[in-house]
Amino acid sequence: MNLSRPARITVRIAAALGFAVIYVPLLLVLINSLNPDRSSGWPPPGLTFDWWVDAWHSSGARGALWTSLKAGLGATAIALVLGTLVAFACQRYKFFGREAISFVVVLPIALPGIVTGVALNTAFRTVLEPLGVGLGLFTVIVGHATFCIVVVFNNVIARLRRMPGSYEEAAMDLGAHTFRTFVDVTFPLVRSALVAGGLLAFALSFDEIVVTTFTAGPGVQTLPVWIFSNMARPQQAPVVNVVAAVLVLLSVIPIYLAQRLSSDTASGSRI
Amino acid sequence: MEGMAIRLQNLRKTFGRTEAVAGVELEIADGEFFSMLGPSGSGKTTVLRMIAGFEAPTSGTVELAGSDVTRLAPFERDVHTVFQDYALFPHMTVEQNVAYGLKVRKVPKPERLKQAREALASVRLADFGTRRPSQLSGGQRQRVALARALVGRPKVLLLDEPLGALDLKLREQMQVELKAIQREVGITFVFVTHDQEEALTMSDRIAVFNQGRVEQVGTPAQIYERPATPFVAGFVGTSNLLTDDAAEQVVGDRATYSIRPEKIRVLKESALADEPRHSRATGTVAEVVYLGDATRFLVDLDAGGRLTALQQNLETSSEDVAAFRGSRVTLQWHQRHNFRVPGTR
Numbered sequence: 207m208n209l210s211r212p213a214r215i216t217v218r219i220a221a222a223l224g225f226a227v228i229y230v231p232l233l234l235v236l237i238n239s240l241n242p243d244r245s246s247g248w249p250p251p252g253l254t255f256d257w258w259v260d261a262w263h264s265s266g267a268r269g270a271l272w273t274s275l276k277a278g279l280g281a282t283a284i285a286l287v288l289g290t291l292v293a294f295a296c297q298r299y300k301f302f303g304r305e306a307i308s309f310v311v312v313l314p315i316a317l318p319g320i321v322t323g324v325a326l327n328t329a330f331r332t333v334l335e336p337l338g339v340g341l342g343l344f345t346v347i348v349g350h351a352t353f354c355i356v357v358v359f360n361n362v363i364a365r366l367r368r369m370p371g372s373y374e375e376a377a378m379d380l381g382a383h384t385f386r387t388f389v390d391v392t393f394p395l396v397r398s399a400l401v402a403g404g405l406l407a408f409a410l411s412f413d414e415i416v417v418t419t420f421t422a423g424p425g426v427q428t429l430p431v432w433i434f435s436n437m438a439r440p441q442q443a444p445v446v447n448v449v450a451a452v453l454v455l456l457s458v459i460p461i462y463l464a465q466r467l468s469s470d471t472a473s474g475s476r477i
Numbered sequence: 478m479e480g481m482a483i484r485l486q487n488l489r490k491t492f493g494r495t496e497a498v499a500g501v502e503l504e505i506a507d508g509e510f511f512s513m514l515g516p517s518g519s520g521k522t523t524v525l526r527m528i529a530g531f532e533a534p535t536s537g538t539v540e541l542a543g544s545d546v547t548r549l550a551p552f553e554r555d556v557h558t559v560f561q562d563y564a565l566f567p568h569m570t571v572e573q574n575v576a577y578g579l580k581v582r583k584v585p586k587p588e589r590l591k592q593a594r595e596a597l598a599s600v601r602l603a604d605f606g607t608r609r610p611s612q613l614s615g616g617q618r619q620r621v622a623l624a625r626a627l628v629g630r631p632k633v634l635l636l637d638e639p640l641g642a643l644d645l646k647l648r649e650q651m652q653v654e655l656k657a658i659q660r661e662v663g664i665t666f667v668f669v670t671h672d673q674e675e676a677l678t679m680s681d682r683i684a685v686f687n688q689g690r691v692e693q694v695g696t697p698a699q700i701y702e703r704p705a706t707p708f709v710a711g712f713v714g715t716s717n718l719l720t721d722d723a724a725e726q727v728v729g730d731r732a733t734y735s736i737r738p739e740k741i742r743v744l745k746e747s748a749l750a751d752e753p754r755h756s757r758a759t760g761t762v763a764e765v766v767y768l769g770d771a772t773r774f775l776v777d778l779d780a781g782g783r784l785t786a787l788q789q790n791l792e793t794s795s796e797d798v799a800a801f802r803g804s805r806v807t808l809q810w811h812q813r814h815n816f817r818v819p820g821t822r
Contacts, residue, residue, distance in 0.1 A: 376566070378550065395567070
């Protein structure tokens, strides 16, 4: 598309502004984590790594990070198994209610977190607590899994749609039984979609706060929840900045990998 | 039954309300090059998929080498398939693709590599073993698919329009090669195609499919010269039928007659009826198509209807040919080429 010179300049400025709105605040967090002024005064009077050392020794932050990792891994594992199964069912088989199922699977990602949170909270307390299972890490994992399934499902079903069924038929034709066909042909061809979906699912779980608040029992604090409750304390503000900066850096990795994997296989796996 | 590679009995397959295969009976002999010819949607591919085991018949049986395999899975049948889209595994090299069937059957690695290389050499792709399928051309992929299906020496090879994606030159070349390979290995080939010329040139026998049924089974010459039904007469070769009044006036019998275009001679209208036992019809040339080696005349008969006549360009050139358009001619052919299509009045 050819644009006139003024139009081109306008569009560029608009794009620059858009990115600035998103990324300048993140940059500020990073800078403030190195700001010696405890109340994040501006401009920073100098440079310090004290807060990073403090954060490293903060047992609250470390505990929360550990909880978040466990919750993220648990939710991702559930999402990978269930999301993949549903994707195969919806893509490979025709059955009554197939459209409805794929709609119902995708819906949770669009539901407001507060609704999911309240609903799960009520359900867990009325169903699980009488059985002796209180709110805790387990309920957080289940809560996260409800929307993590969606990204796995979407990734896998997109891959399956592009993959002709004749690959699997060819394997069976050459003598491979059903399980062997899955191991040798189906799984290698959907593997990168699983990894991409899993990374996105983990990233979703890792920064979740609303559903977590409603499903976590007392004493279970994920990293975002810990940040939220420590932000207002002036003593902890610098450490919160450090944790936030770490999270920004950590989120870059899975998103970058997921993007590379999905674009790689889009061009590479077709014949 | 002895010597029978495949036997289909009253085979039926319905998808929802549509009947894709409506009672097919076929016997295919050992070592035969057998084609299933028909327009798309005629059920030929579904029959092939039922022989391979990808579709379960709604009713009827599939026998391979005398034993009933109707309820067996694809991996329990001694049959390999060359797919229309080749279905080469994109995450494996060419060599791994070809060796896959042997690997599944636990052939030791050195032995299966040796056999895979031999198979690749036999389709003239010896140097391509380490490549990925995505790095090959269409014709090369086609040959890899063939090598992969042949390497395990199945009793029967099923080919689902394997030449459909190739351009004309390559297709003609592959037709010759396929036929040579089949003669060499002596395996039964079941070849699905909608291209009548392909079926006629390659097959020992042909089954012509229409609307889920077999209209005729026979050698290429039988199918072409003596079509059993009006459909076969129309589908194989140029449709050239004389019906009703025209048939009565020209042939002297009110029925449907098929006359192959190359049997008809185009003469000047004034030409004398000097040859005995010949049918003659006068008419006006409606269209002349110059084909290079031959010319096709479309003639509107005075008796009604239209016949196509094919003439070798022995002396004519393109300029002469154009002058025929609109002129009056007499068509003449020997009476033995008047083939009365069965099943018509």
